[in-house]
Amino acid sequence: MGKRVIVIVLDSVGIGEMPDAAEYGDRGSNTLGNIAKARGGLNLPHLQALGLGNIAPIQGVDPSSAPKACYGKMAEVSPGKDTTTGHWEIAGVVLEKAFPTFPKGFPDAFIQSFEEKIGRQILGNEVASGTEIIQRLGEEHVKTGRPIVYTSADSVFQIAAHEEVIPLPELMQICGIAREMLDGDLRVGRVIARPFLGEPGNYYRTTNRHDFAIEPPHKILLDYVQEAGLGVMAVGKIKDIYYGHGVTEFVLTKGNQEGADKTLTYLEQDMPGLIMTNLVDFDMVYGHRNNVEGYAQALEEFDVRLPEILARLREEDLLVITADHGCDPTTPSTDHSREYVPLLVMGNTLRSGVDLGIRTSFADLGQTVADYLETTSLPHGQSFLAEVFQPK
Known part of the structure; x- marks a missing residue:
């Protein structure tokens, strides 16, 4: 059936301020940590079992003594804190200049x-x-x-x-x-x-x-996967974010639950390649509206769906759970926040419990996917496949 990588982007689920957060007005932002603190704890038993609590302190999500996944967090090299920048960097595009903003409106x-x-x-x-x-x-x-x-x-x-x-x-x-x-x-x-x-x-x-969106400035991970003769299945707004680059099949969704459903549908198929999903409700429905309780419930609802996803993983599947930026609903701002993003990586042929540390770029993830699927390497990023792969 061939190798598959499933990347699930929990839109805006950041895990703590980056060192330069103050430059973006985001000092103290910590989407997961602050929600858990404000809520009096989060109930995420399946993400806890994977190792989410091993990445950073999250009230209610304890560190696991034997995490089922490899775990770490990723820093963003590109300037900015928006959806396009984060997703592009995952796929191998590192920006030198941030996209323009207009605090006084457009000319x-x-x-x-x-x-x-x-x-x-x-x-x-x-x-x-x-x-x-x-x-x-x-x-x-x-x-x-x-x-x-x-x-x-x-x-x-x-x-x-x-x-x-x-x-x-x-x-x-x-x-x-x-x-x-x-x-x-x-x-x-x-x-x-x-x-x-x-x-x-x-x-x-x-x-x-x-x-x-706008067209990426050069070929991206999705292009290379497609050029290798593999499928690229996009769930949610992934196709729009990447301007359709490399996408062989796509489905738009109306919420996290449908996003999970469509991901499961693709998992039931035999197409080798990349399944990439964006679950937007965290950001669009709760983060931007400073709805702490709604955000917390959405996280717990995803955790409930996680066993269904894990049960459908085949022998050579590699599952990655991550995010693209933060959007801390506990702060006065309703905008995105400059944060690290969580990184959970698991599969039946991978080691478990490996601490991947702090990755220096989101592109490390894309490079690892390219490495695993044996496609053209990306221009940025350091693969961590050797750290997580279980030799036969």
């Missing part, structure tokens, strides 16, 4: 040109929380048909629209226009469609969100 000249091209004036053009701004400007948007434009501390251009005012196809077209226009010094990491529904005072975002 007036750009907004004017954008309005002319889409045939509508806009509302907003400010840094805002997505859930807050639709409550504040949603009623005016419904009355005028003017889309709501906003950004955050991350490199994003977000467009919110009520689905009954600007239908989804038109919203996607508007976002596509923005993506084409945002180039050069305005080349943000993502343009995000943020559709919503509801009535004044009770507007809510739907799951029809769509990310318009």
